[in-house]
Amino acid sequence: MKVYFVGAGPGDPELITVKGRRLLEEADVVIYAGSLVNPEILKYARPEARLYNSASLTLEEVLAIIREAVSEGKRVVRLHTGDPSLYGAIQEQMDALESLGIPYEIVPGVSSFAAAAAAVKREFTLPGVSQTVILTRRTGRTPVPAGENLPDLSRHRASLCLFLSSRDLEAATAELALGYGNETPAAVVYKASWPEERVIYGTLGNIAAKSREAGIERTALLLVGDFLSGPYRRSCLYNPNFSHGYRKGEKSGG
Template structure:
């Protein structure tokens, strides 16, 4: 694995008009959930590369009117990287626009490796992930005191294998708030593994294309997870949240309790 220690000059913050690559999180789909920094970059960048199947046109509409738009849904990394490198060497600012947050399931690791190897400066701008947008839509907190305090972000093994130590049944044993990405095509297998540890009536939020005009959110018991997925004909762009936090609870945080003291407040007991 490449050590970026010697390449710090290529991962430092860039000025919005500097030639370089900006790896930008587009969020789950709603343009209003873009960070201010992402909006500013889209408004000035010379070139935008984006997976057109995952980034809605409403976000692309925020780009500079004369920006070069390059759709990459049907391209490989071997085709995409030379485009970015050539544009930067032509003194242009380039945005590599990823759905959600670049740190999750975006294949950004290999892109950063190749950019550093080519001595191309780059910066990463985070985005809202689907699990955060889903919790907001559902009006829930995924870490409820006395009920659940851990969030697991994962996927089931498919064409991309998951390490043995991260198999879904192993993670499900924690009974945490589990956010399952990229798994709709294997939903029967996922449901079976989850039911090894979660009660059958554990609520599951099935979230399709969050933030898009055709968004769907269904909350069902775990035992109906696969059936509902098939009834709604969901095969991609679907997030599952399996969590006891989706049930009505009476848990209360100690943070604002009158008997709890901290640096800025004394106990009222």
């Protein structure tokens, strides 16, 4: 019996993938990240399914539940928030399952960074502005490798989404301003795609204070970059003068 790591999406129950929902509906055992997964998504599970909140469990306890369920021939879904490949701590789980000889599959999900872009109605990759997106976090109890600290990353001036740093916004924005500058547009998106979603707009110089005044201390993403406002170039893809494999461009000039 295979174990499925399923991305639950950013919060809106309808943003789980079709495959993810089907697997959740078929599961006998669901182990979900209770601190982040919207409980509304659990309504897709069958009434008789066994549900385990992993928020208070250790890796060893999660593995014990999986081993027992698999030995009983049960279908197991390990439900993670967003997309499990981002800050999901799934590699250690997958490595453990491989050592136990338990097959598994990963079902991608919609990440909260995508939901945050939808909330602010902006595109991360604008021609002439930025063609790179940095997804990162500030160092904390989990350190970041050398060269990945915020001052170093800020010098790229790429579109940036900062995870897991809501409580350190003052320090984070000060570090990012070293490369971006204080006037760079910024936004804090609280609980992207949830019913209580909120968006705070500002600059790197004032977004931390605005977020604090709004009472936002957790479950929020910081977006930084010129993609949030200002001019950009029209894309070549839909330009009538641009030729590609599916369309011949029109000739310009007299």
